[in-house]
Amino acid sequence: MKICGFLQKNNSVDESGRILRSFKDGAAKNLLSCDNGDPRFRRTETDFSNLFARDLLPAKNGEEPSLQFLLEIVEILTNYVRKTFDRSTKVLDFHHPHQLLEGMEGFNLELSDQPESLEQILVDCRDTLKYGVRTGHPRFFNQLSTGLDIVGLAGEWLTSTANTNMFTYEIAPVFVLMEQLTLKKMREIVGWPDGEGDGIFSPGGAISNMYSVMIARYKFFPVVKTKGMAAAPRLILFTSEHSHYSIKKTSAALGFGTENLILLNTDESGRSQNLHLFIPFPWFQGYVPMYVNATAGTTVYGAFDPINEIADICEKHNMWLHVDGAWGGGLLMSRKHRHKLNGVERANSVTWNPHKMMGVPLQCSAILGLLQGCNSMCAGYLFQQDKQYDVTYDTGDKAIQCGRHVDIFKFWLMWKAKGTVGFEQHIDKCLELSAYLYHKIKNREGFEMVFNGEPQHTNVCFWYLPPSLRNLPDGKERRERLHKVAPKIKALMMESGTTMVGYQPQGNKVNFFRMVISNPAATRSDIDFLVDEIERLGNDL
């Protein structure tokens, strides 16, 4: 048996007999891939019970234990990846909070003063995954972000390893340039001439939407930056009642007040309407309508607001038009479906989350629009003007953050690997699947659609009526009982761990299921499975 080079090198003068023993024992038991062309990439069977974090790099002789520890982690992770895509595994192994807190089979969440061995750390990693939810599982449909893209995952691993920060070109030269090129490409796809404009990746769609309101305010009332909201008239914002709740959070946070956010009602399919009724309104007491959010792909119905109609009104009355395409923006990549966002090129700002419909790992959200000036404070310790390089690439001062996580790389890498056409195929496929589901259940006994017509996005909203409810006349009792069906089925679903789909009420509509498809692993058989599972679990309710 060969002893690998690294161990030999450290063999003689190793002051840490304990560490060496961990490897010698391993080597004696099993030694992997010494025939490897690259002598440095090999896994030995290491005794981690005798190793601690302090034995890893930068510790003396820390290289080999660090490598072995990371490879052991990679084994855990690749096993997890494999199982994620395996339909014979569960989506989750549900436990209540108190069960996990009490400690499942030795999985102790409490932190202590003394270190634990790396063996225990590896066990903790396995347990963390074991009791989690496989969001990449082909039958996980619970959120707008699903799936596990292998290239995206590799991108995230690299990002973590590079462990840097987006605020300056100085410490993130490549990532800063990737961000700029990718944002420009996105603006071109939105349809802004020559991809002109600006933008940034932010920590999620809610923050991107927050940026949109900040930059609108800065455009119309720059004085607010220095003098506060007291220096502006009372400003009115518009969004639809089906829009994402982040617009409301932003109204509260930025000092507008939620009462100054007018919720437009929607048509039956969830599309915003009646903005025109508000605008000629005699705006007394100095109220000024300033901002309209049009949603491209609402969270629950997947509806697309009529952007062109809204843009006409915004142009006429000098209001800011934001398009929240956090969920629907991905459709811009599809020649077949991008017409649903017609008019988006007239928006002043756009939110678009590649981590939703485009399958990019969390988090990856872009706000497109002119940010410069809005948030800048010119901190001297970061954004020195006397650096040796072109400091216009120091983009950090646009952000409300100081440090900013590198969200771009995985997206850039996926784009390289799939091409624009790869994203298009993924999106078209997801929409085909949702059409398949719609046609499968629209006339099926026990199923009732929440709104008529083929879904615009991949959202399919429906009630399941157990046989016991099917002959009840429409009325209070039926509504009350139906309201409880989806939560009950969902609870059973989570306990059996077979699939996951979301539910919620909306307006005066009692709890219904909202199926969404963004998972590249999902197939028609998974849709069939979901429908069967709902019937199986709900039949006796």
Next chain:
Amino acid sequence: MKICGFLQKNNSVDESGRILRSFKDGAAKNLLSCDNGDPRFRRTETDFSNLFARDLLPAKNGEEPSLQFLLEIVEILTNYVRKTFDRSTKVLDFHHPHQLLEGMEGFNLELSDQPESLEQILVDCRDTLKYGVRTGHPRFFNQLSTGLDIVGLAGEWLTSTANTNMFTYEIAPVFVLMEQLTLKKMREIVGWPDGEGDGIFSPGGAISNMYSVMIARYKFFPVVKTKGMAAAPRLILFTSEHSHYSIKKTSAALGFGTENLILLNTDESGRSQNLHLFIPFPWFQGYVPMYVNATAGTTVYGAFDPINEIADICEKHNMWLHVDGAWGGGLLMSRKHRHKLNGVERANSVTWNPHKMMGVPLQCSAILGLLQGCNSMCAGYLFQQDKQYDVTYDTGDKAIQCGRHVDIFKFWLMWKAKGTVGFEQHIDKCLELSAYLYHKIKNREGFEMVFNGEPQHTNVCFWYLPPSLRNLPDGKERRERLHKVAPKIKALMMESGTTMVGYQPQGNKVNFFRMVISNPAATRSDIDFLVDEIERLGNDL
């Protein structure tokens, strides 16, 4: 030669001859670790030039290419980790933006419509790391966040693989509980009785500080949430002129206005003073002093504001006390140094970034304080009250974000692995190193300290005077020339790639170096190297 089991399994009915060839060719050339106890973890020499993203999972027969691709990435990453800790490698290989944009040796940043082979993707990954900055290098001192913790890195890799979202217990059961337990532990360490209170991990210290102002406003003027800033009196915020610029950004963003943020001046060492002079001021026109930020560890000087003094005034005048311990909070883990934050237990809210002084990978920032109610909007599609589990664990509605990245796991895992004592040792060591630097240069020819006395934190601020400046009398010319020295040395440093340290002006002080130490890999020899390097590069200026 053995053919590994997986290949055999897929051998007969493989419809994708191309994929199979990629592996057969590899297998024929080289086949690694078939003796591995676990038959699934092995690396084959794969021809990635013939493989594309579409061949990876969830593609049919995608498991083996996915595994091989991930292992290839891991090889790239572990090589990078190894080099990061190797002092014979450079910290960076500097190129100007236009050079990288023009394409370095085939490294093409542009995105295209068609997919690239996985071979090219791997090359792109290598190039991305090659032209980046090794923030974990023992001689990288440029930011407050430095170092590369191996356990933290493993934690991030796992987090990426789990690819989930913090908003509900439903899809992040383990991570949500880890966050709660860790935040409670941090509150105990702050000194709040029984660790009571609340908190959240946010995307960086700037956002954490933003939360502090939001929750202060909600406490005193909850009406702002619904009616906007117009419903409140004019509110005044205080912070010191040395505090982080995020307080200013927040004043602008939340609608207070930067002019309503009063910048307190500081003593010679950067500690905030004179708050007491402002408070008895006759606050005409309805101005109300509401919020004071005390910084524990300023960005440039590392100064600790006198929290107890400030707390006395805040208590007396009913103002919110926030402690921005983004940088200095870590010292709470050290029995020797935590006295510098005496009084922090009297704060209403605290920012504390484990990704700075505690060496946790980016990003990891906590805001501690009562958030509930401030941002909640009770979105029905996420925070259903009729779920089967205890929905008080659905903590997402506290946040201004909707989706929220899992920042907790790497920190929890590091805490498990190091224990509280491990963090303490790291912090004590960094402070010892900075004392070493201070004593080394305080009387050294050509060096001049920016402020007197031993540094409170690891910040050591100093000018280097090249021989040509040493005999110049104090005055305009000397100041102007000295102002240019640090940028010149920094540029030379980046071009030679040997080390990195920050510089900036502060108030009326011309450009000086700010050395900070948070890197666990740094030793006295690295400090010696930095000093020698500054002398070497600056001697002839």
